[in-house]
Amino acid sequence: MKEACGVFGVFAPGRAVAQLTFDGIYALQHRGQESAGMAVSDGQTITVVKDMGLVATVFDERTLSGLHGHLAIGHTRYSTHGSSDWNNAQPAYRPVGRAGFALGHNGNLTETESLIKRAGMLPGMTASDSDVVASLLASEFSERGNEERAELAGAIEAVIPDLAGAFSFVLMDADHLYGVRDPHGFRPLCLGRLGAEDAPEGWVLASESPALDVIGAAFVRELSPGELVTIGAEGVSSRQLFDTDEVADRLCIFEFVYFARPDTRLHGVEVHGARRRMGELLARQAPVEADMVMAVPDSGVPAAEGYARASNIPYGQGLVKNRYIGRTFIDPDHQARMNAVRRKLNPLRDNIEGKRLVVVDDSIVRSTTVRSVVKMLREAGGAEVHLRISSPPFAWPCFYGIDTPRRSELLAANMSLEEIRRHLDVDSIAYISLENLKEAIGAPGVDFCDACLTGNYPVPVPVSFGDPEDDGAIGSAALQAALPGV
Numbered sequence: 001m002k003e004a005c006g007v008f009g010v011f012a013p014g015r016a017v018a019q020l021t022f023d024g025i026y027a028l029q030h031r032g033q034e035s036a037g038m039a040v041s042d043g044q045t046i047t048v049v050k051d052m053g054l055v056a057t058v059f060d061e062r063t064l065s066g067l068h069g070h071l072a073i074g075h076t077r078y079s080t081h082g083s084s085d086w087n088n089a090q091p092a093y094r095p096v097g098r099a100g101f102a103l104g105h106n107g108n109l110t111e112t113e114s115l116i117k118r119a120g121m122l123p124g125m126t127a128s129d130s131d132v133v134a135s136l137l138a139s140e141f142s143e144r145g146n147e148e149r150a151e152l153a154g155a156i157e158a159v160i161p162d163l164a165g166a167f168s169f170v171l172m173d174a175d176h177l178y179g180v181r182d183p184h185g186f187r188p189l190c191l192g193r194l195g196a197e198d199a200p201e202g203w204v205l206a207s208e209s210p211a212l213d214v215i216g217a218a219f220v221r222e223l224s225p226g227e228l229v230t231i232g233a234e235g236v237s238s239r240q241l242f243d244t245d246e247v248a249d250r251l252c253i254f255e256f257v258y259f260a261r262p263d264t265r266l267h268g269v270e271v272h273g274a275r276r277r278m279g280e281l282l283a284r285q286a287p288v289e290a291d292m293v294m295a296v297p298d299s300g301v302p303a304a305e306g307y308a309r310a311s312n313i314p315y316g317q318g319l320v321k322n323r324y325i326g327r328t329f330i331d332p333d334h335q336a337r338m339n340a341v342r343r344k345l346n347p348l349r350d351n352i353e354g355k356r357l358v359v360v361d362d363s364i365v366r367s368t369t370v371r372s373v374v375k376m377l378r379e380a381g382g383a384e385v386h387l388r389i390s391s392p393p394f395a396w397p398c399f400y401g402i403d404t405p406r407r408s409e410l411l412a413a414n415m416s417l418e419e420i421r422r423h424l425d426v427d428s429i430a431y432i433s434l435e436n437l438k439e440a441i442g443a444p445g446v447d448f449c450d451a452c453l454t455g456n457y458p459v460p461v462p463v464s465f466g467d468p469e470d471d472g473a474i475g476s477a478a479l480q481a482a483l484p485g486v
């Protein structure tokens, strides 16, 4: 599973906004490692710098020192094969109006064919759904060029309510920063403040709260599903872009399981604590006699710590991770993926030998990683391997901004629990229940998107993406062929 994009924006006259944006998207690097970019406005001109690669590769001191202004947005992108090129790097820019506008997108739209027609784009012309939105906004924006209210806000209000699917956007024109979330709030977006509450020096938007922390901004609140926030010299204003019956909070539950940084707060809950509680509840739900609890690093670590604490089995390290291998490695086939796992993880033989191991991981999608891990642990002398997974079985593809395999490649969609146990060659296996997962998150009254676990898609999946039951027509390959994700 691959996350798909981090977004950031800052309005701070008198501050070095390019440096703040660099720090912000650096903190969001885990959400996308294929390309990085930022757009900076000085009120007259918007300058865009973007390229393939990690944030620290794309930007250096020399690049940043040439970017001056009071307002900026930034983006880190993950895409799948075939669409990873410079043209799709963001922010997307359109030279419309006084200085043009720029946007950064996290998510995936689900009804784009009609939007492509409305934007006057030819099929095949577009590289991504973010491009479609940029083109729609550009035509709306240029039509409003002579109106008194010529800023981007009018175009946003006209275009965004017609979009379907998952989107958290940051946008900017010469003078304003905008943030908007889809009416289900699939992807996170929060507002922060620079300076004191009674004397703000600037405002910040970010996918995750650590991007506020690193630049010294205070967390103010999460944007509500369907909300548009407009930030400018006059301050911060907000309006709901969608009808009440269209709005239903459905933050992606996998932000808690895997995607978000452990130090991120979502719905008032710190992700690390939620992951630790997942492990604790999993230990109560699926206990086993063992000598050591270990994690598949890194995202399995908090749940493994929780499992160890609740089971009174010592926690230990069984695998060493090579931290210098990026997530951009393209794995063309199964063998190459197995080799990639071997390159990334190596067992600690002395810790493992002769021990009954509880191995905790956050999810099983295809099974490549976990199969390699189990094989490694057995070869290193592990006496027993008991697998515990801190998410329920992942049995349905995601259409809301996460790159997942087609249903035929999802292990849990095609095997019973016992078949999975035998396939992975483990002594026992258990997944946390959905009820326990939600209890571990501990955000009472909050509902989540859990479509990849239940098949209950909050936003209908259009026919052009195929029938979710028909594994030949869906999944990231078909999705990407139709519209490369962002």
Ligand code: SF4
Binding pocket: 186, 252, 253, 254, 255, 397, 398, 399, 400, 401, 402, 449, 450, 451, 452, 453
């Ligand atoms: S389908 Fe799964 S991964 Fe996609 S948004 Fe919903 S919970 Fe998240």
